[in-house]
Amino acid sequence: MAYDFWYWDGIPGRGEFVRLALEAGGIDYVDRARESGGDSSSLIEDLQARRPDPPFAPPYLVADGMTLAQTANILLFLGEKHGLAPADTAGRLWINQVQLTLADLVAEAHDVHHPIAAGLYYEAQKEEALRRADDFRQSRMPKFLGYFEGLLDGESGWLTAKGWTYADLSLHHVVDGLLHAFPRRMSTLASRYPRLMALHLRVAQLPALRDYFASERRLPYGDGIFRHYPELDAE
Amino acid sequence: MAYDFWYWDGIPGRGEFVRLALEAGGIDYVDRARESGGDSSSLIEDLQARRPDPPFAPPYLVADGMTLAQTANILLFLGEKHGLAPADTAGRLWINQVQLTLADLVAEAHDVHHPIAAGLYYEAQKEEALRRADDFRQSRMPKFLGYFEGLLDGESGWLTAKGWTYADLSLHHVVDGLLHAFPRRMSTLASRYPRLMALHLRVAQLPALRDYFASERRLPYGDGIFRHYPELDAE
Structure with missing residues (x-):
């Protein structure tokens, strides 16, 4: 069912x-x-x-x-x-741990444009957003992205040696979202994270996802977590 | 070991x-x-x-x-x-879900005094903190606390019918931290959440924790997540 x-x-x-x-x-x-x-x-x-x-x-x-x-x-x-994660205890908890660290980054990416209140419009907290975005681009993005880069297996290119897990898919989406929201900053940073950028492309080419990405089930970013406000982005 | x-x-x-x-x-x-x-x-x-x-x-x-x-x-x-949570799949995932919702509240409680950057002192983001605290007190605290109140079992007083889980302990600590950080706001709100306040007291009286709370292993709140800045609190 x-x-x-x-x-x-x-x-x-x-x-x-x-x-x-x-x-x-x-x-x-x-x-x-x-x-x-x-x-x-x-x-x-x-x-x-x-x-x-x-x-x-x-x-x-x-x-x-x-x-x-x-x-x-x-x-x-x-x-x-x-079976979208390792079945053994260590592998299962490790992938959960990576997912939770991604969730922390996602929450911070959201709060860049909503630093005061989720219930207020962006325009009502734009001044604060400009300040928070500056710290996010300068400090938080390199810290998180450098961390995730270091987790990827040199051979497989995924988080585990054996192939993709659900956290690899989430990692793809976080990179994709950051490329959408902060294109200028990502153009500066991307070359530091070759494994991450390769994973981003590799997930998009998974046979099971190619159809999805081309379908109308895949929604544009819109007013979600990852938003492109040019004034919040910079090299 | x-x-x-x-x-x-x-x-x-x-x-x-x-x-x-x-x-x-x-x-x-x-x-x-x-x-x-x-x-x-x-x-x-x-x-x-x-x-x-x-x-x-x-x-x-x-x-x-x-x-x-x-x-x-x-x-x-x-x-x-x-054995600090139910062993069956539904119970285990439910307690994990509650814990993750508590984690969301904890992150928001932290960002009340650090709305711009975790790496900056409170004093450098105090104006923004005053604004975020207002929303947190008015909107977020009642929303989260009312939600958790509704989860507590009418008979057992815990999240599950069978007794405390690790998420009950975390719920105690969140209530305790909010009482520390926002004593005036909590004095207004507490009467709306009788089960939550009873759980707060009951965890403090668990035999295995009484020693801990009286020991020097238990640290004062200090400059952690839950901080008492009088200017961020109000009825």
Whole structure:
């Protein structure tokens, strides 16, 4: 039976990390909010009906009688059940650890354009965003990207010697998102991270994902986590 | 053999969520940075020597030949191995999900006093902090606390019907930290969350933790995640 996947329509957002794993793993799912015509009321209604253990926020996946939320938690489940991560304890926890470190970077990338409040428009916190973006570009991007570069296996090019995991897919999306949001900064930094940039290309060419990337299931970045505001970018 | 636990000395920080699980679970560990006299150089030196899969940042736990980082990942391991969470898939993933939602709140509580850059002093981002604190108190605190209140079991008072898990301990610490950082706001809000406040007291009275709380192993909040700046608090 197909899993039910719920996330806001119109942006890739945190839902994209789950979509990539579902698509690359060839796992049957229905993107419920999009199937409902993209009206957010169907998502809100479904979310509020999930008792007694509701998600705090989308994305969430309804699978095997469970309602699973928190991106890294959903991916942990998919990794275990569908073989998208090593099965042994050390490998499984290591990939979860990498995913959580990616989640930290994703949260920081979001807060670059929303440093004061997620509930306010960007324009209402633009001055603060300019300041936060400066630190993010100068300090945080090299720190995170250099760290991930060092994790990639010299032989396989992936996080593990044996092939891609769900965290490799997430790493692709983070690099892709940064290239979208900070093209000038990434043009300066990219040459320092040859393995990361190679992984970015390699994931895009996975047979199971090529169709997805060419389909309308793949959403443009829009007003999601990774946003391109030229004034927040610089070399 | 005792686990090696590594975290910055001098603050409870994210390390405290791990300490509480180790202490409440009666798990033998050595707090290595504190044992080394609290000099941060021993921690930095150890961290940099951990190859090929280094942590991005403390806390980390050296256990069974693994170096485990990311608070929620360490707790997932402790939960599985030492029975600090349900053993079945649904229960295990649910507690991981709650822990990750707590981690989101912890990151936001930190960014209240560091909305621009973790590497800058509070005083250098105080204007922005005043603005972010206002949103955090008005919007984020009730949203998160109301959510967690709704998760607590009416009979047991814990997240699960069967007794405490590592996420209950973390929930205690988050409430405790908010009481420290935002005493005025919490005095307004607390009566809305009777189960949460009862859990806060109940964890402090767990026999395995009473000794810990009275010991010098328990650190004052200091300049950690939960900081009391009177100007950031209000009713």
